[in-house]
Amino acid sequence: MTDLPHLTHVTHPLVQHKLTIMRDKRTSTAVFRQLLREISQLLAYEVTRELPTTTKRIDTPMEPMDAPTLKGRKLALISILRAGNGLLDGMTELIPSARIGFVGMYRDEETLQPVQYYFKVPEHMDERLVIAVDPMLATGNSSVAAIDLLKKAGAKDIRFLCLLASPEGIATMKAAHPDVPIVTAAVDRGLDERGYIVPGLGDAGDRMFGTK
Numbered sequence: 554m555t556d557l558p559h560l561t562h563v564t565h566p567l568v569q570h571k572l573t574i575m576r577d578k579r580t581s582t583a584v585f586r587q588l589l590r591e592i593s594q595l596l597a598y599e600v601t602r603e604l605p606t607t608t609k610r611i612d613t614p615m616e617p618m619d620a621p622t623l624k625g626r627k628l629a630l631i632s633i634l635r636a637g638n639g640l641l642d643g644m645t646e647l648i649p650s651a652r653i654g655f656v657g658m659y660r661d662e663e664t665l666q667p668v669q670y671y672f673k674v675p676e677h678m679d680e681r682l683v684i685a686v687d688p689m690l691a692t693g694n695s696s697v698a699a700i701d702l703l704k705k706a707g708a709k710d711i712r713f714l715c716l717l718a719s720p721e722g723i724a725t726m727k728a729a730h731p732d733v734p735i736v737t738a739a740v741d742r743g744l745d746e747r748g749y750i751v752p753g754l755g756d757a758g759d760r761m762f763g764t765k
């Protein structure tokens with residue numbers, strides 16, 4: 554199991570600088586998408602900290618050596634659709650051998666409850682490190698439901714990666730899934746009356762895909 558604390562706030566200046574540009578409402582869809590890809594690679598570095606390694610015997614041009622290599626099955630990256638795909642793209646560039654799954658889920662804007670429409674994950678979930686990605690942790694209802702489904706599929710070692718989290722969402726996740734560490738680039742003030750993160754960045758899916 555993982556040694557990460559329940560909450561990791563990634564304060565790296567590059568992450569914070571890029572996030573500020575993403576929050577700005579004048580930032581275009583193209584720039585928003587590109588920055589999300591760049592940030593996802595920096596966050597991937599944090600969320601994969603302390604992965605178990607082993608050694609394998611190789612020959613350098615100079616001599617044989619026992620060199621470190623990742624241990625166990627390939628990790629699984631799970632995108633919570635559709636905004637999760639913005640984080641997924643950059644992460645798969647960094648971890649090209651990762652197995653990939655999708656949880657299709659959108660938030661009913663009236664009830665703020667998640668509605669599931671798709672589920673497909675790799676085999677052997679119980680033997681993999683599973684990293685679920687979604688830029689926004691707002692009420693926490695979507696991520697709690699997605700992780701419920703991943704656990705039902707056998708996942709035991711799960712991490713959740715997001716860009717922005719609200720204190721409410723973190724508390725809801727901690728109550729439902731205390732064993733799932735959260736890695737985030739920011740913890741914002743709270744939620745507005747429509748369940749949006751404030752100050753936030755607006756609707757991540759719409760800003761990424763240009764649907765509004």
Ligand SMILES: O=P(O)(O)OC[C@H]1O[C@H](OP(=O)(O)OP(=O)(O)O)[C@H](O)[C@@H]1O
Nearest residue numbers: 634635636659660691692693694695758
């Ligand atoms: O913590 P919650 O209150 O559940 O809100 C967060 C969810 O809302 C957004 O998705 P959305 O429902 O807008 O779907 P989309 O990705 O298709 O835009 C976001 O990407 C999360 O999945």
Ligand SMILES: O=c1cc[nH]c(=O)[nH]1
Nearest residue numbers: 691749750755756757
């Ligand atoms: O602030 C929020 C809350 C939920 N989903 C988003 O995309 N943004």
Ligand SMILES: [Mg+2]
Nearest residue numbers: 756757758759
């Ligand atoms: Mg959306």
